[in-house]
Amino acid sequence: MKARAFDYARPASVAEALTAFEQADGDASYIAGGQSLVPALALRLQAPARLVDIAHIAELRGIAVEEGWLRLGALTRHVELHDHPLVATHAPLLALAAPHVAHPAIRNRGTLGGSVALADPAAEFPAMLLAMDAEMEITGPEGSRRVPAGDFFQDLYQTALEPGELLVALHIPAAGPGHRCAFDEIARRRGDYALAGCGVMLTMPGDIVDEARIACLAVGSTPLRARAAEAALIGRRLDPDSIRKAQSALADDLDPPDDAEVPAAMRLHLARVLLGRLLGGMAEAA
Amino acid sequence: MSSALPVTLTVNGETLTRLVEPRETLADFLRRDLGLTGTHAGCEMGVCGACLVMLDGAPVHACLTFAVQADGAEIATVEGLTENGVLADLQHAFHQRNALQCGFCTPGMLVSAQGLLARTALPSRAEIRDALSGNYCRCTGYEAIVDAIETVARRRAAGETAAPFMEEPA
């Protein structure tokens, strides 16, 4: 299990990175933490001629709140999402999901940008960014743009990133004390890819759900926003009846893959169980 | 297309420069180029934990990092962490509790344990098991490892220091 040979570039800036990528005639990969890419290289499932190591580009770092948005540099490591007070305050879903992402040593090295760019439908962070209406800041040879999470995740491992484009940062509308969040997932073993996962973010100024955002993972070819389930809650009390309706509505939201080991019906069932438990817990806490 | 590149990094306190092929993982670099065979390769895809080393003070998989990426980094392996005494109390507790059998997972377990105790002074048994969630052991059944780490957490919290590990009598 040794990777095919490649050459290696370590640019110091985004501009240099774009150039280094371009010089490889499209046969390159960016590498940051490499926690998903290196196994793919070792298995020879991927074999780019060049790796462009973006881990040392200062512009891709940093955690800050700017004008109501939390900016997370693409190089933000999973462990920082777990630990950083600004993340806990303004993007609590990421902080809640972080302990479920793989294992401690992976979290020490894996980056948020890497996870988002890979867009594994079973990954936690992409789904939570979708729930939080995050925007992806992308830079490429043609310039920079911001893509809403809803447009970013397009299909299985397919994103809005064009070849050579670089994910620079994630921008998340900063949550405040009025946002209640819950996350959980069901996995065979701690740190495994989930059979189903779910994050919920609610605002409930009084008894009534004012805003509901629900995103699920491992139940489709992309992370999925559960709009029908959200609609079942908005404007209603969080009670057994509304929760049941939200669970039921998930059938319209999700498109679980079907395989011999985990049938589609099971993933839908598990997502419903999770959503019910999360909402039930939030109702109890309210 | 893939000529060797010079890499300068600090390994177990010593700064060194070597020419490496970009495709060589840090695990292979430590084992093959530096002879630090205490870092083990069990899966080469980041799921068994046998190759964990400290990179800039935090546990990472040496099989999920190419050596060229570690240019400028500070690496500590089980050999270095033994020589500087950082692991002495853990090694002592693992030995007394027989928290290892074949020993192949052990360096990774020690690095995980050290990483946990650096973050959490007095972890619960559940937290210890959680911290080991990426460290596979086929021999022990884990309980003895959890016991040993729990013992060391208590001792460290009580301010106890350990004698150098290898110099103790058997």
Next chain:
Amino acid sequence: MNAPLGSLDRPNSYIGRSVPRPNAKRLLAGRGRYVTDLVLPRMLHAAFLRSPYAHARIASIDTEAARAMPGVRLVATGADLAGLCTPWTGTLDHFKGMKSAPQLPLPLEEVLWSGQAVVAVVADSRAQAEDAAEAILVEFEELPPVTDIDAARTPGADRAASGIEDNLCFRTRLDTGGLDAIFAGAAHVVEEEFHFGRHTAVTLEPRAILADWDAGEGKLTVHHATQTPYQFQDLYSRHFGIAEASVRVIAPDIGGSFGMKLHVYHEDMAVIGLALMCRRPVKYVADRMESFVSDIHARDHRVRARMAVDAEGTILAMDVDDVTAIGAFSTYPRTSAVEGNQVVRLMGAPYRFRNYRAELSVVFQNKVQTSQYRAVGHPVACAVTERMVDLAAARAGLDPVAMREKNLIPDEAYPCDSPTGYKFEALSHQACLAKLKALIEYDALRAEQAALRARGIHRGIGIASFVEISNPSPAFYGIGGARISAQDGATLSITPSGEVRCLISVTEQGQGTETIIGQIVADQLGVAREKVRVVTGDTETTPHGGATWACRGAGIGGETALQAARRLRDNVLALAAAILQASPGQLDLRDGRIVDAMGGAERISLAEVARIAYFRSDTLPPDTNAQLSITHHYAPQGYPFAFTNGVQGCHVELDTDTGLVKILRHWVVEDCGRIINPLLVDEQVRGGVVQGLGAAFFEECRYDAGGQLTNGSLADYLVPMACEMPDIVVGHVETPTADTVLGAKGCGEAGTAAASAAALNAVNDAMAPLGGRIAQIPMTPARLLKSLGKI
């Protein structure tokens, strides 16, 4: 607790003491020396091109491009190696009618499973060898894969290999007679169809071999991650035509084995041939992806079972049909039939019933070869038996513990035999069950279970009694014609400084072999443990022996060491007596000193005796026979096997909405006879339990209908990890075997033997009020949700 061989108060009384392993310290410091770590001058690396098809004909092989790749030293095909290595066939004579196709290191015309090595590349680095393997062009013509055990046995079915006339490797039948009448007349009959998934050993260090051929001396040295260096010395000698004394096999530190590393693998035989061809050291380390498609698999049984019970709950009879799927040939030299044979013979072993019928069919498939892995056959026999006992108990209206109390063979009924032909010397099922019942506070646990059920929390308690095979005599393999030794040998020496060297044939894989041998030698000789150096794992230095498998290290290796130490002690005392002009009977050896046996006063140190023997033999009386080195061999001569026994309890909580099971706690009470080192025994048991729980909930090699392994990576094949495993309480009953002085039996299989059975019963117990029922392991969330009717 532990009845010591002598007083634990005397000096050097190490048998029965928990002492840490001296050889563990270097492993903790990262100074282990595994085959994967070894580097020899001018060493080359091998990699293999593997078959993508489960069954295919090799139409052509083009290696030209690969030979021209950077660093490539050799590309070898099956034809290249066939001239160096004679074929092997994995059958045993005492398995009547058994058949298997002969095997060569690399195939000539036909590939038999997906992942089979087809062409070998030797290069300066492993990466270069892999690069070149990618450049080899092999044209395969697909043949129909055999992957279904029923279709495989229909007349005219496609054959898994062209060298066999049909897909039945071996069939055997046991019948005590009259079963149909007993079942017809029984008050209750319960039946079930069980499915046991394929497992594999997943040692953390993969298989590794480094072969070095010295053409000048005609000597082959093989550094081999194996449990059984002597077996491989014999095999390499015979199959490559090299004199046995010119083959040296060294097994250094081994990163886990569990039975997996004692079988012949095609790649290993190929590497010997590659080293002969290259005349340079050649190393091969299976990477993890290769491990999953080339390490032996195990289990893979479908068992249909019936049990007849009378109105009072007394078990009358069992009737089982076991069909087990192996590879396309039988593994060499231990075969792929031993597991099934042990399944049908261990079935029902703890119980009193005398009426038994079993049919075993061992069926070829185009999948990875199967063979012995930890607790061979035990988990299957135990799970079937114990689940049937629970089903029968429920039908008869008895509590599972009461059912077992009623039906287990009473401890005072031994010696006795089983309806399957096993002879039991002395087992302690009733004592173990009583101890387990107290340990788990069974009645309180049942009360808690009932209270929690009322609140919608579904917990289950599972009990499983077991019998374990240990200390095998030549009845295991020797009578079948295999050159697998049932005896062990030890060479013990007093060094000129009065220290002790013990070279012994049993080997170390971390279970503590060297530690317990050191304890026994020090104890029996009368020296401090620190003065004994134990050497294992090198055919050039240690006497020939069976080494480590089937739980024989403590029982046979330990007895060898004990007898050797006693002989050497007699020699030392005789020599000391000559020096002291005393009678040997008046002297004793304690803590490295020759003392008066009566008063304990020191007469002369062992070091001084050794100094005189080695350097001043001129001062000894002329007829003195100073033999401070002895070699001693021991083979079991009494019972064919030393059976052990025990019982396990498992407590689980089932999440009925998700199908996830939390294992709350697990208990084991086991009887391995004399315990030499309680610390090591307990950890053997715990590690074994976790392998059994892995099988119960996680581990399964999944194949599609085309014979492709669909989860062959460590990310997809789920091994048990720390978070999901419980704390495990271990208790003991000690019934030493009277066949040896030491009285030790094995403990390595005990944990694995019954853990999955206890878990199966526990999960069924949790599901019982909900109408769910499962008879398949692993018990995955999908299977549990299905049995609960949730999906």
